Amino acid sequence: METIQTLAVLPDMPVKAGEVVMRITGLYKSFGDNHVLSDFNLGLLAGENVVVLGKSGSGKSVLIKCIIGLLQPDGGTIEVFGKNIPDLGHLELDQVRMKVGFLFQSNALYDSMTVRENLEFPLRRHSIRLPQEEVNELVRHALDDVGLVHTVDRMPAELSGGMRKRIALARTLILRPSIILYDEPTTGLDPITAKEIIGLMIEIQEKYGSSSLIISHDMNCVRMASDRVVMLINGSCYAEGTYDELKQSADPEIKKFFE
Amino acid sequence: MMVNTQNWKQWLEEAGEMSRFTGRFFSQWFRPRYEVTEFFRQCFIVGYRSLPLVGLTGFIMGLVLTLQLRPSLIDYGVESQLPAMVGIAIVREVGPVITALIFAGKIGSSIGAELGSMKVTEQIDAMEVSGTNPFKYLVVTRVLATTLMLPVLVMLGDAISLYGSYLGVNIRGVTSFDLFWTQVFDNLSFGDVVPAFVKSFFFGFAVGMVGCFKGYHSHKGTEGVGRSANSAVVLSSILIFIIDLVAVQVTDILGLN
Numbered sequence: 251m252e253t254i255q256t257l258a259v260l261p262d263m264p265v266k267a268g269e270v271v272m273r274i275t276g277l278y279k280s281f282g283d284n285h286v287l288s289d290f291n292l293g294l295l296a297g298e299n300v301v302v303l304g305k306s307g308s309g310k311s312v313l314i315k316c317i318i319g320l321l322q323p324d325g326g327t328i329e330v331f332g333k334n335i336p337d338l339g340h341l342e343l344d345q346v347r348m349k350v351g352f353l354f355q356s357n358a359l360y361d362s363m364t365v366r367e368n369l370e371f372p373l374r375r376h377s378i379r380l381p382q383e384e385v386n387e388l389v390r391h392a393l394d395d396v397g398l399v400h401t402v403d404r405m406p407a408e409l410s411g412g413m414r415k416r417i418a419l420a421r422t423l424i425l426r427p428s429i430i431l432y433d434e435p436t437t438g439l440d441p442i443t444a445k446e447i448i449g450l451m452i453e454i455q456e457k458y459g460s461s462s463l464i465i466s467h468d469m470n471c472v473r474m475a476s477d478r479v480v481m482l483i484n485g486s487c488y489a490e491g492t493y494d495e496l497k498q499s500a501d502p503e504i505k506k507f508f509e
Numbered sequence: 510m511m512v513n514t515q516n517w518k519q520w521l522e523e524a525g526e527m528s529r530f531t532g533r534f535f536s537q538w539f540r541p542r543y544e545v546t547e548f549f550r551q552c553f554i555v556g557y558r559s560l561p562l563v564g565l566t567g568f569i570m571g572l573v574l575t576l577q578l579r580p581s582l583i584d585y586g587v588e589s590q591l592p593a594m595v596g597i598a599i600v601r602e603v604g605p606v607i608t609a610l611i612f613a614g615k616i617g618s619s620i621g622a623e624l625g626s627m628k629v630t631e632q633i634d635a636m637e638v639s640g641t642n643p644f645k646y647l648v649v650t651r652v653l654a655t656t657l658m659l660p661v662l663v664m665l666g667d668a669i670s671l672y673g674s675y676l677g678v679n680i681r682g683v684t685s686f687d688l689f690w691t692q693v694f695d696n697l698s699f700g701d702v703v704p705a706f707v708k709s710f711f712f713g714f715a716v717g718m719v720g721c722f723k724g725y726h727s728h729k730g731t732e733g734v735g736r737s738a739n740s741a742v743v744l745s746s747i748l749i750f751i752i753d754l755v756a757v758q759v760t761d762i763l764g765l766n
Binding site: 315318320340344347348352354355356357358359360361362371372375376 | 623626627630631632634635636637638639640641642
């Protein structure tokens with residue numbers, strides 16, 4: 251796949267396969283005396299799936315929230331499509347966010363809205379002017395991608411955990427993002443549903459050619475979904491490599507994850 | 510002693526945070542983008558959906574107040590002043606305060622729990638990622654809705670209370686509908702109606718602001734959501750009495766009492 255498919259109305263940020271779409275350099279973030287991230291570095295190529303692996307509380311979610319601009323880092327740069335996220339104003343940040351999808355750990359579906367309204371929300375809020383027929387088609391297409399077209403008029407509370415995760419993924423996909431950030435995508439799911447979700451993530455990546463940054467401590471997810479694994483220990487990148495390379499490592503810190 | 514110092518420090522910190530939160534509301538409410546649809550949706554929820562409860566409690570309040578006052582007025586030989594007295598009591602004080610307290614219990618807790626739940630399930634973050642200013646979408650719309658809807662509810666609640674009072678008057682005696690309303694309105698003055706109406710805007714603002722603040726700053730999972738809802742009701746109820754106290758002093762200074 252040469253270029254990534256995007257919605258015609260979105261800001262033009264063409265990306266060729268193999269190009270660096272995101273580069274994090276010397277990222278630093280602390281909360282009081284708790285130094286969560288220190289000198290963290292990471293690069294993400296177009297079409298690549300990178301998993302950030304780390305223990306609970308190691309700063310993985312802080313990292314992903316800094317990338318999407320929900321948290322302001324104390325130092326370092328986060329360049330997404332060449333734009334440094336911490337320096338961006340609201341409007342510019344919104345432009346970048348249209349191209350970066352975020353699947354929240356808790357799904358973050360709006361309880362008071364139907365599945366359709368949940369999916370339409372990013373389209374309407376980003377002031378994308380589309381005729382209703384096209385919006386309906388995008389919703390249907392996104393739900394079709396996750397195999398849940400029949401749930402369009404249901405409320406999130408009526409769905410199972412796995413279905414809610416799929417709907418959240420459909421909402422992430424509706425803007426056809428070039429980068430998708432997954433925050434613990436399999437947490438709270440049974441092994442079978444978790445496997446289905448990982449399969450879906452891979453399928454979507456292959457279909458749209460998007461890049462993925464996956465935050466996880468689920469080794470099944472790491473094994474199945476990663477092209478490359480970055481280990482986050484003590485706030486910085488401790489090791490980097492493919493799943494198999496890291497699995498064969500003799501380093502005791504790395505071995506702990508594979509035991 | 511150590512515990513007391515900690516409590517005071519925590520209280521002052523929260524008061525400071527709430528002041529900042531209120532300041533943020535005033536700095537953002539008039540700036541575009543205007544969340545008109547969400548504002549009207551909130552008006553419907555906080556106004557229309559509160560009406561049955563406000564109406565029921567108002568009716569009972571008017572009826573009970575009339576029945577309770579009657580013996581005392583008979584003792585003083587001024588039973589005929591019952592509609593006037595109940596009318597003044599309801600319009601000046603009992604109507605706005607009771608309606609605001611009912612409103613705080615229903616709407617304040619609901620806002621606290623809703624926003625708290627949205628906070629702990631990352632829905633507020635999801636809104637921000639979706640190109641929405643969650644403060645404007647969630648807080649500004651709700652605070653404006655409570656501020657504008659409570660005075661309307663107070664007016665309707667007062668009217669329903671007076672119907673309850675009319676029933677109360679006629680349980681133990683006979684007073685015509687026209688005479689009852691003539692007595693009520695003949696004894697109400699500008700100083701009775703306007704300050705009571707104006708203070709209900711402040712009551713509504715307090716209920717909305719406290720509910721949003723508590724919900725928006727909810728943490729510690731589902732336990733925190735329950736705590737947010739509970740503390741929203743407690744704090745907004747206290748604020749209603751404080752505002753009422755200040756309003757009485759202000760109207761006194763302005764010579765409206």
